[in-house]
Amino acid sequence: MNLLTEPIGISHYLAVGAVMFVAGAVCMATKRNALGILMGIELVLNGANVNFVAFSSEYLRSGPRASLGLDGQLIALFVIVLAAAEAAVALAIALNFYNNHATIDVDRADDLKG
Amino acid sequence: MDLASTLPTLLGAAWLLPLASFVIVWLFGPRLGHAGKHAGYVATGAILGSFVLALIALLSWTGKHGVFVEAHHDESHAGAPTAPPRSESSPSKSPVQFRLVAAAAEGEHADYAHYDHEGKAYYTGDWYTLAKFGKLQLTIGYYIDSLTVVMFCMVTLIASCIHFYAQGYMHDELHDVEDHEVTLSDGHHLHRRGRYHRFFQYLSLFCFSMLGVVLSGNMAMTFVFWELVGVCSYFLIGFYIERKSASTAANKAFIVNRVGDFGMLIGMMALWSSLGTFNFGDMAVEDAASGETRSQAGIFSQVRPGPSHELVVPEGMKQAAAATGSEDTERCGYWLLVIAGVGIFCGCVGKSAQFPLHTWLPDAMEGPTPVSALVHSATMVAAGVYLAGRFYPVFAPEALLVIAVIGCITLFIAATIAITAVDIKRVLAYSTVSQLGYMMFALGVGGWVAGMMHLVTHAFFKSLLFMCSGSVIHAVHTNDMTKMGGLRKKMPWTAYTMLVGCLAIAGAGIPFLVGFSGYYSKDAIIAQAIAYKEVNPLWGVTLFVAAGGAATTAFYMFRLWYMTFSGQPRDAHKYDHAHESPKVMYYPLVVLSVFAIAVAWPITIVGDAAEGSPLVHLLNQAVPDGVGSMEGAVRGTLAASVAIPSEHASHVDAIHSAATMLAFSTALGGFLLATLFYGWKYLDPAEVRNQFPQVYRFLWNKWWFDELYDALFVKPAHLLAAVAAWLDKNVLDRIIDGSAKVTLVASRYDDWFDRLFVDGLVNWFGRWTYGVGLAFRRLQTGSVRQYAMFVVLGTVVLFFLLSLFLGTAVGR
Numbered sequence: 001m002n003l004l005t006e007p008i009g010i011s012h013y014l015a016v017g018a019v020m021f022v023a024g025a026v027c028m029a030t031k032r033n034a035l036g037i038l039m040g041i042e043l044v045l046n047g048a049n050v051n052f053v054a055f056s057s058e059y060l061r062s063g064p065r066a067s068l069g070l071d072g073q074l075i076a077l078f079v080i081v082l083a084a085a086e087a088a089v090a091l092a093i094a095l096n097f098y099n100n101h102a103t104i105d106v107d108r109a110d111d112l113k114g
Numbered sequence: 115m116d117l118a119s120t121l122p123t124l125l126g127a128a129w130l131l132p133l134a135s136f137v138i139v140w141l142f143g144p145r146l147g148h149a150g151k152h153a154g155y156v157a158t159g160a161i162l163g164s165f166v167l168a169l170i171a172l173l174s175w176t177g178k179h180g181v182f183v184e185a186h187h188d189e190s191h192a193g194a195p196t197a198p199p200r201s202e203s204s205p206s207k208s209p210v211q212f213r214l215v216a217a218a219a220e221g222e223h224a225d226y227a228h229y230d231h232e233g234k235a236y237y238t239g240d241w242y243t244l245a246k247f248g249k250l251q252l253t254i255g256y257y258i259d260s261l262t263v264v265m266f267c268m269v270t271l272i273a274s275c276i277h278f279y280a281q282g283y284m285h286d287e288l289h290d291v292e293d294h295e296v297t298l299s300d301g302h303h304l305h306r307r308g309r310y311h312r313f314f315q316y317l318s319l320f321c322f323s324m325l326g327v328v329l330s331g332n333m334a335m336t337f338v339f340w341e342l343v344g345v346c347s348y349f350l351i352g353f354y355i356e357r358k359s360a361s362t363a364a365n366k367a368f369i370v371n372r373v374g375d376f377g378m379l380i381g382m383m384a385l386w387s388s389l390g391t392f393n394f395g396d397m398a399v400e401d402a403a404s405g406e407t408r409s410q411a412g413i414f415s416q417v418r419p420g421p422s423h424e425l426v427v428p429e430g431m432k433q434a435a436a437a438t439g440s441e442d443t444e445r446c447g448y449w450l451l452v453i454a455g456v457g458i459f460c461g462c463v464g465k466s467a468q469f470p471l472h473t474w475l476p477d478a479m480e481g482p483t484p485v486s487a488l489v490h491s492a493t494m495v496a497a498g499v500y501l502a503g504r505f506y507p508v509f510a511p512e513a514l515l516v517i518a519v520i521g522c523i524t525l526f527i528a529a530t531i532a533i534t535a536v537d538i539k540r541v542l543a544y545s546t547v548s549q550l551g552y553m554m555f556a557l558g559v560g561g562w563v564a565g566m567m568h569l570v571t572h573a574f575f576k577s578l579l580f581m582c583s584g585s586v587i588h589a590v591h592t593n594d595m596t597k598m599g600g601l602r603k604k605m606p607w608t609a610y611t612m613l614v615g616c617l618a619i620a621g622a623g624i625p626f627l628v629g630f631s632g633y634y635s636k637d638a639i640i641a642q643a644i645a646y647k648e649v650n651p652l653w654g655v656t657l658f659v660a661a662g663g664a665a666t667t668a669f670y671m672f673r674l675w676y677m678t679f680s681g682q683p684r685d686a687h688k689y690d691h692a693h694e695s696p697k698v699m700y701y702p703l704v705v706l707s708v709f710a711i712a713v714a715w716p717i718t719i720v721g722d723a724a725e726g727s728p729l730v731h732l733l734n735q736a737v738p739d740g741v742g743s744m745e746g747a748v749r750g751t752l753a754a755s756v757a758i759p760s761e762h763a764s765h766v767d768a769i770h771s772a773a774t775m776l777a778f779s780t781a782l783g784g785f786l787l788a789t790l791f792y793g794w795k796y797l798d799p800a801e802v803r804n805q806f807p808q809v810y811r812f813l814w815n816k817w818w819f820d821e822l823y824d825a826l827f828v829k830p831a832h833l834l835a836a837v838a839a840w841l842d843k844n845v846l847d848r849i850i851d852g853s854a855k856v857t858l859v860a861s862r863y864d865d866w867f868d869r870l871f872v873d874g875l876v877n878w879f880g881r882w883t884y885g886v887g888l889a890f891r892r893l894q895t896g897s898v899r900q901y902a903m904f905v906v907l908g909t910v911v912l913f914f915l916l917s918l919f920l921g922t923a924v925g926r
Contacts, residue, residue: 106897
């Protein structure tokens with residue numbers, strides 16, 4: 001199966017979602033900047049959102065058996081709200097961290113090391 | 115007025131007044147006036163009120179029943195019963211709690227109809243039921259006959275005099291007291307607060323208890339008040355409790371009385387278990403089932419049923435005898451009757467200080483003198499004689515023989531000891547013991563009236579004598595007669611009232627004409643003894659002992675008087691400081707000496723034609739059924755040789771004049787001997803003492819009774835205690851020590867086990883948890899990126915696992 005030759009279907013969306021997820025995960029694992037990690041998180045979440053939206057889209061998946069209705073879109077909306085809240089909290093933490101340590105390098109933030 | 119309800123009310127109130135005083139003084143004693151001074155007024159007022167009530171009771175009694183009864187009549191008892199004199203009220207008419215219980219009024223009850231041909235009325239009933247256990251009923255009730263009324267008057271009158279006297283005598287207790295007889299460990303004398311109010315508190319309780327004994331309508335109540343009397347005497351004898359001698363004497367009085375009470379309990383059990391009732395007289399009881407009032411036979415009418423009141427073995431005792439499997443139930447039941455009588459008498463022996471339990475009474479002199487006066491006359495010892503008199507119907511001739519012999523021994527022993535005593539109160543104490551012996555002896559030989567009369571007359575002159583001696587002690591501050599002498603000039607009131615007492619106790623009088631009160635009562639006793647000797651030649655020796663006792667009595671009483679009041683002062687210092695007592699002390703003496711002279715005077719002196727004194731006639735009204743009414747003598751069943759003569763037998767002229775002469779001559783002999791020794795000093799007592807040193811030592815040491823009891827009971831008890839202590843120390847302590855050691859070893863092992871296993875397990879668990887925690891600690895690197903990697907890897911692993919296990923299900 002060649003994605004490039006196929007008409008646009010669910011697999012393409014899934015591929016985009018997977019790329020976004022992996023890019024986000026790698027970003028989270030490699031960035032030392034706290035803001036970079038936040039961005040990675042946004043990528044991971046939105047990769048998942050792409051999947052949700054794709055699975056629930058009636059254009060991409062037809063037939064009564066496969067239909068999910070509006071569930072996917074709703075969950076995607078929740079995830080966006082969640083991401084916004086999370087970003088707010090995380091940015092506040094980052095700001096505080098910066099106030100205390102004059103840096104936002106997460107490798108320096110090992111106060112909770114056991 | 116209905117006597118059946120007024121008498122119990124009057125006497126009950128007279129009985130409860132001292133109780134009220136006791137409660138008031140007990141609660142508010144120290145706050146009544148300065149240092150409790152008004153406590154004396156409260157107590158005196160109460161007892162005086164009692165006396166007035168008792169006097170009203172006496173007057174209403176004589177108003178109803180008269181003073182005189184036909185004492186000497188020999189009408190046939192088999193004749194048709196005439197209407198008894200006290201049939202005025204039927205039980206239904208009188209209030210429930212004041213029932214007149216007149217068995218005779220219900221003449222149709224022929225079984226135990228109570229024909230009082232001599233007018234011997236009594237009133238009995240219950241006020242209050244204390245407890246009821248099946249058949250056993252403990253009640254507060256009354257049994258009132260003329261004896262009760264006379265005793266009430268006597269007790270309250272003497273107690274009133276003593277209360278007045280005590281207000282003067284106990285004056286020292288109003289402020290702080292320094293007791294010179296108690297030396298503390300630091301060498302100082304004891305200094306304590308005065309206990310004036312407490313003295314009167316106990317005095318009131320004492321009177322209340324004694325009146326309770328007199329009023330009591332059943333055996334159980336008698337016993338309760340009997341013990342109350344005992345405990346009051348304990349309090350009062352031990353009033354100076356800090357003195358070793360006083361506390362010992364109080365203990366002795368109490369313990370010796372317990373010995374007698376043990377016998378009394380046996381007697382009570384014998385009576386109750388066989389007769390099923392504690393009541394003296396016949397009671398009207400309301401039948402719960404039918405609501406009818408019927409008469410329940412009391413102890414007396416069970417023992418002496420029928421019109422002739424002869425002593426029979428009651429049905430209950432026969433049944434009790436049969437229950438033991440005895441073949442001769444009559445004889446066995448009779449034994450039970452004798453045991454019951456002797457048992458009750460045992461209580462009287464303890465309380466009235468008869469041989470062999472007489473040793474407590476002289477020691478009881480440790481109490482303040484007013485207490486001695488009260489104990490020795492109106493209360494305590496009188497209770498014993500009173501109970502013996504009250505219980506007279508139950509005594510079988512054998513029991514009476516025991517009583518007579520005990521009384522005889524007592525009167526002789528005590529009289530001889532009194533000869534050598536030099537402590538003025540001890541002389542009087544032994545004299546009391548001796549006179550109590552007389553009373554018991556009189557009862558034992560069948561002279562009920564004689565014994566009871568002597569109880570009353572003796573109460574008057576003995577309280578008089580004691581209070582006189584107290585007055586002397588108050589003046590010279592010593593009990594020792596060898597330090598007195600010549601006090602007549604210093605304290606005439608005391609001296610001459612005491613002389614009256616001495617004459618009364620010696621039985622002085624002009625033969626066949628007139629005499630002091632003791633003259634009449636002692637004559638009656640001697641006369642009865644003569645009558646007894648005539649029917650019992652075997653026991654005739656008792657007469658001579660009684661006569662000898664009378665002579666000795668006269669001797670030691672006048673010895674006392676001469677040593678105290680006549681001659682030259684032996685101790686000039688004490689003589690100089692002597693003074694007559696205050697009026698509050700010697701006025702009662704005068705009152706009592708009037709009674710000591712005149713209480714037994716025959717009414718003829720006042721101008722009445724009737725023979726004999728009102729006291730005798732009043733007592734005659736209460737003579738127990740079957741005692742005074744018998745023709746000839748009553749013989750014993752077990753010991754047929756014992757015969758109890760009727761009291762009328764002693765009223766024969768021949769016996770009576772012989773008795774008068776005998777009593778008079780012995781008393782005169784004793785008096786003259788005392789005068790020879792101590793009045794005129796023709797003979798020197800010291801010489802006689804040196805002549806018979808053994809006899810003197812024997813008497814001086816009180817027949818060695820204390821030493822004997824010491825050796826017989828106290829020493830063995832001490833030995834037993836020593837053995838018990840040894841056992842405690844060497845056996846019990848070892849066992850306890852051993853068990854302690856075993857416990858120690860066991861606990862050591864337990865400790866080891868605890869440490870090794872219990873603690874080990876807990877510690878191991880703790881360590882394990884700690885190790886696990888350490889191991890997991892390494893995961894917490896603190897690196898956010900690493901955490902993110904864990905999350906991602908975890909997700910990937912989860913994804914793989916899910917697709918591995920659920921993949922097929924989804925794929926299908």
